[in-house]
Amino acid sequence: MQGTGPAVCxxxxxxxxxxxxxxxxxxxxxxxxxxxxxxDLDPALAPRIRGAIIVAGRNIGCGSSREQAxxxxxEAGVVGIVAESFARIFFRNxxxxxxPVIEASVACTDGAHVAFDLDSGWVEVDGVRRPAxxxxxxxxxxxxxxxxxxxxxxxx
Amino acid sequence: MSTLSERVLxxxxxxxxxxxxxxxxxHDGTGVLTREALREMGVEQLPHPERLRLVFDHIVPANxxxxxxxxxxxxGYARASGIDLSDxxxxxxxxxxxxxxVRPGMVVVGADSHTxxxxxxxxxxxxxxxxxxxxIWASGATWFRVPETIAVNLTGRLGxxxxxxxxxxxxxxxxxxxxxxxxxxxxVGDGASGISMDGRLTLCNMAVETGAKTGIFYADAxxxxxxxxxxxxxxxQAVEEPRYxxxxxIDLSGIVPLVAVPHRVDTVREAEDVAGTPIDQVFVGTCTNxxxxxxxRLARIVRGRKVAVRTLVVPASRxxxxxxxxxxxxxxxxxxxxxVAPPGCGxxxxxxxxxxxxxxxxxxxxxxxxxxxxxxxxxxYLSSVATAAVSALAGEIAVPEVA
Ligand code: SF4
Numbered sequence: 001m002q003g004t005g006p007a008v009c010x011x012x013x014x015x016x017x018x019x020x021x022x023x024x025x026x027x028x029x030x031x032x033x034x035x036x037x038x039x040d041l042d043p044a045l046a047p048r049i050r051g052a053i054i055v056a057g058r059n060i061g062c063g064s065s066r067e068q069a070x071x072x073x074x075e076a077g078v079v080g081i082v083a084e085s086f087a088r089i090f091f092r093n094x095x096x097x098x099x100p101v102i103e104a105s106v107a108c109t110d111g112a113h114v115a116f117d118l119d120s121g122w123v124e125v126d127g128v129r130r131p132a133x134x135x136x137x138x139x140x141x142x143x144x145x146x147x148x149x150x151x152x153x154x155x156x
Numbered sequence: 157m158s159t160l161s162e163r164v165l166x167x168x169x170x171x172x173x174x175x176x177x178x179x180x181x182x183h184d185g186t187g188v189l190t191r192e193a194l195r196e197m198g199v200e201q202l203p204h205p206e207r208l209r210l211v212f213d214h215i216v217p218a219n220x221x222x223x224x225x226x227x228x229x230x231x232g233y234a235r236a237s238g239i240d241l242s243d244x245x246x247x248x249x250x251x252x253x254x255x256x257x258v259r260p261g262m263v264v265v266g267a268d269s270h271t272x273x274x275x276x277x278x279x280x281x282x283x284x285x286x287x288x289x290x291x292i293w294a295s296g297a298t299w300f301r302v303p304e305t306i307a308v309n310l311t312g313r314l315g316x317x318x319x320x321x322x323x324x325x326x327x328x329x330x331x332x333x334x335x336x337x338x339x340x341x342x343x344v345g346d347g348a349s350g351i352s353m354d355g356r357l358t359l360c361n362m363a364v365e366t367g368a369k370t371g372i373f374y375a376d377a378x379x380x381x382x383x384x385x386x387x388x389x390x391x392x393q394a395v396e397e398p399r400y401x402x403x404x405x406i407d408l409s410g411i412v413p414l415v416a417v418p419h420r421v422d423t424v425r426e427a428e429d430v431a432g433t434p435i436d437q438v439f440v441g442t443c444t445n446x447x448x449x450x451x452x453r454l455a456r457i458v459r460g461r462k463v464a465v466r467t468l469v470v471p472a473s474r475x476x477x478x479x480x481x482x483x484x485x486x487x488x489x490x491x492x493x494x495x496v497a498p499p500g501c502g503x504x505x506x507x508x509x510x511x512x513x514x515x516x517x518x519x520x521x522x523x524x525x526x527x528x529x530x531x532x533x534x535x536x537y538l539s540s541v542a543t544a545a546v547s548a549l550a551g552e553i554a555v556p557e558v559a
Contacts, residue, residue, distance in 0.1 A: 015526045
């Protein structure tokens with residue numbers, strides 16, 4: 001599983017309330033979440049993350065279990081998330097909706113060229129390659145299937 | 157010797173296990189997405205409806221037509237598939253589950269991050285997302301990575317005006333917002349047995365604020381008595397002395413009233429240091445501090461006096477509300493000028509019923525003070541019930557003095 005895109009840098013402890021606020025949760029319309037994604041952190045971010053790779057610091061996705069957070073990022077066109085560490089429910093949610101998550105320690109500058117390869121276990125920022133912490137085999141399978149729903153369908 | 161999590165999950169830390177779950181619940185927010193995922197998965201028959209629960213708590217009663225329609229669909233789904241539904245007014249999922257549903261040794265998953273609350277009963281309880289929950293409803297099982305455990309060794313007894321919430325804040329401050337990510341917090345030590353069930357639920361509730369997968373107490377005499385009160389027989393769990401990954405010690409007798417200041421749960425100050433901070437609203441409730449002991453504590457402090465700022469009180473469940481009515485606690489609260497809203501999450505998640513305005517400040521007994529959580533541009537301070545009560549009377553953050 002691979003991806004490339006320009007980096008959009010986020011800091012530490014970006015919680016799920018910041019990714020998608022509670023006031024936008026009462027709908028099944030995914031485009032609403034994509035439209036308001038990261039709004040409370042910086043309203044200018046949503047258009048910039050299409051086709052991009054988010055490079056965050058520690059503990060991204062802490063807080064609420066709301067899956068709308070990862071769905072919002074995926075629907076807004078994020079290619080993958082690289083972070084030093086992830087909150088555990090967010091991490092599991094991302095895999096379940098087919099959004100690649102890469103646990104690695106990299107320096108970030110906005111717009112830097114990021115590439116990752118989950119099978120070989122590395123991430124590269126402007127040509128500098130770093131190892132990524134391997135995912136469990138089950139998570140790799142789910143991610144490769146495109147998420148838990150397609151994985152489930154393929155198992156039946 | 158195993159940690160309690162290892163014992164309940166039946167495998168050593170670090171192992172991946174597939175486990176049948178005993179209870180799997182979602183609420184009105186996550187339930188909608190769980191239902192959607194089940195539809196997309198093409199699942200029609202649920203193999204174990206008796207293990208599944210839906211609890212309407214996040215936005216109850218419904219605030220808009222859209223919310224009402226989503227809830228009506230989910231209500232219909234629960235009825236059609238035989239899932240037990242605690243409808244609007246029944247209370248917050250974690251509280252409802254603690255009132256005789258969850259028992260020691262169970263494996264419990266909830267589509268809500270504060271599912272860790274239920275570790276207070278000696279169960280392994282953790283939060284998952286909505287799609288995970290759909291797969292669990294469809295199969296009755298899920299996979300876990302058995303967590304490493306950090307022991308929180310409690311010694312001594314709480315004294316003065318400090319309460320379990322202050323211990324929870326101290327614990328979060330010590331570990332930090334990701335200090336226990338992927339780990340379990342096991343609350344042990346002589347001090348643990350002296351903490352009431354309501355207090356244990358408060359402590360386990362805030363385990364996720366350190367990134368932990370769960371917080372857990374051994375079932376003991378307190379647990380057995382609590383469950384007996386809900387008509388459920390249970391036995392204590394034998395205490396082992398496993399090797400923990402790490403141990404932190406908290407001396408309960410040294411705990412003083414604490415306040416988490418905006419916008420991080422782990423930026424904790426002594427209440428004394430923030431005393432005098434002006435506030436616009438006090439909120440007593442949530443899955444952290446909306447239980448009977450909390451309302452009784454509030455009543456004891458405000459009885460016969462009047463609050464100086466708007467004060468919203470939201471009981472965590474109908475059982476809590478009923479008991480507060482029966483004992484006169486609720487009358488004291490109402491007479492003091494507090495508003496009382498129906499059991500549920502209230503304004504905790506910033507969706508309805510007490511949302512804050514730009515620049516306003518709320519002192520809340522909840523577990524999260526993230527930026528904008530209770531309203532865009534508002535600030536949230538988190539405290540114990542006693543601190544909230546004396547602050548409501550003072551109209552600014554104040555420090556409780558007596559127990
Ligand atoms: S009371 Fe607040 S923290 Fe608890 S379940 Fe409800 S919204 Fe979540």
